[in-house]
Amino acid sequence: MEPLLVFRFLLLLLLVAVASGAPAPDGDLYYNASMCHKPFTCGPNVDIHYPFHLANESSKVLDGAVPSSSYCGYPGMAILCSANNTATLHLGNVSLYTVQGIDYANKTITLADADTLLLPSATCPRVNRNVTIPKSPASMLEFSAADTGYLSFFFGCADPRPPPGIVPINCTTGFFDDGSLPSYLAPTADAPEGDWFVRASCKEVYVAPVLKRLLLSPEVYGRLGSDGGYGELLRQGFRLTWDPSAGPCVECERSRGQCSYDQGGGFLGCLCSDGRVRTPDCGAKKGDTKVIAIGLPVAAAVLLLLLLVVSFLYVRKRRQYKTTSSSRLLKHTASGGTPRSRCSSNDLESGGSVHNLPTHLFAYEELEEATDGFSAALELGDGGFGTVYKGQLRDGRVVAVKRLHNKSRSCRHVGQFVNEAAILSRMRHPNLVTFYGCTSSRSRELLLVYEHVPNGTVADHLHGPRAPERALPWPVRLRIAVEAASALDYLHAVDPPVVHRDVKTSNILLDTEFHIKVADFGLSRELLDGGGNAAHVVATAPQGTPGYVDPEYHRCYRLTDRSDVYSFGVVLAELVSSKPAVDVGRDRGDINLAAMAVDRVQRGLVGELVDMGIGYVEDGETRRMVTMVAELAFRCLQQDGEMRPPVREVLDVLRGMQREGGKVEDGGVPRSPDTVHAPWDSRSTTPSVSQ
Template sequence: MPLLFRLLLVAASLAVSGVDPTSGAAPSAGASAYNASMCHTSFMCGAHDIHYPFYLSNESRVIDGVARSYCGYPGMAILCDATTTNATLRLAEGTNYTVLAIDYDNNTITLADADALAVNNDCPRPQHNVTIPPEAWLNFSSAGNSTISFFLDCNLTGAGDPPPPPNIVRINCTTGFGQGRLPSFLAPAQLGAQDAGWLFRACGEVYVAPVLSELLASPEYGPRLGSGGYGDVLRGGFRLSWDPSAGPCYECELSKGQCGYDQAGVFLGCLCPDGSVRDPDCGDQVHLAGQKDANRRKIAIGAALVLFLLLLVMSFLYIRKKRQYKMTYSSGSGLLKYSISGGTPRSRGSTDMDSGNVHHLQTHQFPYEELEEATGGFCDTRELGDGGFGTVYKGQLRDGRVVAVKRLYNNGCRQVEQFVNEAAILSRLRHPNLVTFYGCTSSRSRELLLVYEYVPNGTVADHLHGHRAAERALPWPLRLNIAVEAATALAYLHAIEPPVVHRDVKTNNILLDADFHVKVADFGLSRLLPPDGATHVSTTPQGTPGYVDPEYHRCYQLTDKSDVYSFGVVLAELISSKPAVDVTRDRDEINLAGMAVGRIQRSQVDQLVDIDLGFGTDEATSMAMTMVAELAFRCLQQSGEMRPPIREVLDVLKGIQKGGVKEGDEGERKKDGLPRVPCSPDTVHVSWESFSTTPSISQ
């Protein structure tokens, strides 16, 4: 037991030195230092008492002699000019919002657009959307906020244009909407896909403004929204919230410290009352302050004894577990058992694949030698692709099945965790639009290998903007069907119990079989939502740049709406044929999500879509692509609360697909425009049975 003895030596040395081994921040002579005098603990700005986690925009802390740290949370700098009574928060470049109220007990701030407050009329003309920078620790409050959608300068003179939808209100103000301008409208409630799509095409500018629900629904403003009441609602503001329990600040603030961040929003450490900078918290600099050395030594010795006893118990359990493992696997059962009673391995802090809990899922366990033989010794010519965790090879099993074998890079802790996570989640899923999982090797095998059905037609990314894009094999009806089937798979994942959040939805993970039907793959980053009805999982953001939900990146809270955001990027790719990230594009359009939102807001859908798909030449195609663009716009909202659930996304896509079908299509084609062909035997080897706890929603 060499590890046990090393741990005992560490505990003994800590006890002799008088340091509490249970403390994560022991005093250190080399600890960084900071100068707190450059930051106000509290200041008045107009009628508002401003203090941490807000800070004055021109303040910074000096750490190790360099002024490089904010005095509060990133993105929460208050502009306070001595000549004015207003406190101002700048969310993005050129967009200032006046602070109306701060509720430190409930962690909310109420803001109003400074432009709306500054104008001398009742009808301010919207100029921009509310954008929260990714590094800011602010989010739209889930309680009390609604939205007003503005459709400005709408051309209603086109031949055959339908009348405006009945649930929108015309803006009858003269200032800003008067002579020489086309009609403008507002929508105090969310519009249907068809109405919104028509307005996107007809109007010059589209903006969505958050407002307080109580003002929007009030009898004072509601009846006169179109004649200036909306201006009063805008001036009433909206609420943002911050979550001190997200990220590394929680433990720091519990220890009486304050979080330190550099100018790029990167966590520097916990700024402690004694002038030191520690990570993750102030530790015994606060909790043991004032105690005598003798008391500290007693605590340390007691902790060392407790640690010693714990190590003895752990050693006993380890030996017992090892014996049980040998007895279990000597029987050659060929089944891998995995407990899901406590969630995913990360949520339980465990990567034990051989849990002895009562409730188990089972999947086939392959010998390493069989998979080595199936892939020709993992020959380079069999390689299908390379991902973040491993390389995928094509192989053929002894029973004749053609398979894809994922070979993880090494057996480090993270790879074992990803291996267990994907095996555990996929073993309980059955859906025709999810890749079929055949099994895996043991976690104690020479290498970690996962076995899936072979999907022969590559990824959607290959066909949109990859090495197969020149084939032009994905016309618009096929792309629309891909969107429907991918949304169907995600809706299934979100509906089962417990729900599964994929966390890495992207066109590289949407495979196409021989008949161009969707197979969603790669569940290594997926997470189960807690079975107690919780709406999120707190975890460090992971995923692929360009697809990661900005709210998840900001708040460390993964929800099913994170998948909706990623799917919005997929929709933008399907209509544009552009990659999610392209550094050769203009700086503001490197991310396709930002490009799509901007162009859709400016009614420039024709500058976003792939013209070769028929946009502008075929009316039905133009209508369908515009409606998909509007749906992508809704999915790509910064706040998860403003995004539709995936079930609604699926319903809208099915409606668009149905509306775009031309009756009387000839040949062997289905209503969705796809050929009627049987399923490939290479891609389906199991029946699609449904568990009682996993309702099918693929209809």
């Protein structure tokens, strides 16, 4: 950062400190403090206090200046405590819901339909309304995206052939008086495959929110349409959240005040601890002026000292840069004969965030010598825009060298090379391929250097050229799943998060001990917003390999970490079935392995999916774990990204199965001699163009 910019930034901080420290003038309105600071308990487990308030205690809070129906608390958060000590809350003017609990630390409230709670536990309640939350300013409550799943109910449907993903309701007890017409439910807020079916065929459609963690649990998911299935979900309720920063109350609460609103949701003022009413906040207390008068000069001196230190460090860094211009570090630019000035930030996936990441710089001549002049005899694989060669460096290390094709030296392909180098240079994980470095931007060719992983890919051993040698036993497949999930969990947890975007079995390499290394980061993307900050989603054109690409990514052009979860679900299906992700030789409905896996698990026909060579029939424990992995793949392959579990949860489930099944014995791992060099397929192809 330039010294002038640093100075302006620090000056701005000083001005903000002065402005925020200035005491506010005293207000001339007062309120009844006893009403706003009194907590109340309704029943055994519902503690009611700010920002909630008792519905029957709204009164003339502010002295003479506001209507008599004002209260202290948030709009839409009035709780009624009945004579039998049951806490209830209205959503809108009609719907009444029972309060199951309030978590003030996480700012959530759990509600359940009051009518549903009155029914016996084994019945199937008849849902007859949608849950509607009044919009701000009438209410500050909203659905908690992290905690909320949805059940869509379709009653009295004329078409007996529902789309995939819709479950028939086969309850023997309940309130389904629709004559002979069937009813269905689906674990999503919309019909899974087109709402024409719902509009044309069903008499009624309702959507009920439920707790997502219960909805996604295998125990509940498998019996949604039977007695005691979805009814238990409805009785457990759903979760709403409130966000103080979403309304005008944030400044008031920062000053330790409490907010007052009228019945229409209009903000009236900030109720302060001294009994006064101020707007927008409580300002400085008496006696704070002296502290501010002393503190501001001190703060100014500290900021000035900080400015001098930053300026000194900047000058020293500039001098060091001039003396180390010939050092063996590559500042990531578009190399390989394509000047960066000719490549836009859209061509380089990593944008402007990777230019200063250093990595080891190799001389082109050293790598040419290591690969015997890029000999065809040492070729490991030929991808869509690059060839991978085996080589041996002068220090004895065996490496894999990726070389960009002459015909592929477009900005986009160079950008993918640079992107891969930038991301891998800062990653260290036992299940990620180790990146050793690359050539200079002034080199005649751009070359990337990795560790050599000698035992082919997982795809080779499942359904490729290595499959006939010996089928991978189930414990090895489970370990592959655990290690691959661990690598993805690491990528999603770094700051900023990284989405691999091309997770597939041909990008998962195996060493001689059958431990894995995830490779090929050319399409990977840091999740950053326009300001360079970590984000949960970015907008970009879909890329990846057919059969593995998240369908929601294709529909919405929104990339999230759940896109990797979908691709990993396909990998799990391959580990269970030994089938490729796409096979036009299969029946039309089974060409896509993801669709085939979802169909078989949904219909309880996991046996039709499984490779019988892994002990599914002979060993009961193996059958149980294989079924659990297939069900986990089903969860990962949900069309709605929000319905998929995060990769950390997937990893925890897989590790739990691995602990139960015991570790792989050395004798159970098929060995592979170091002299066998299987091709490394580094292709990541799609007709789409990424931003």
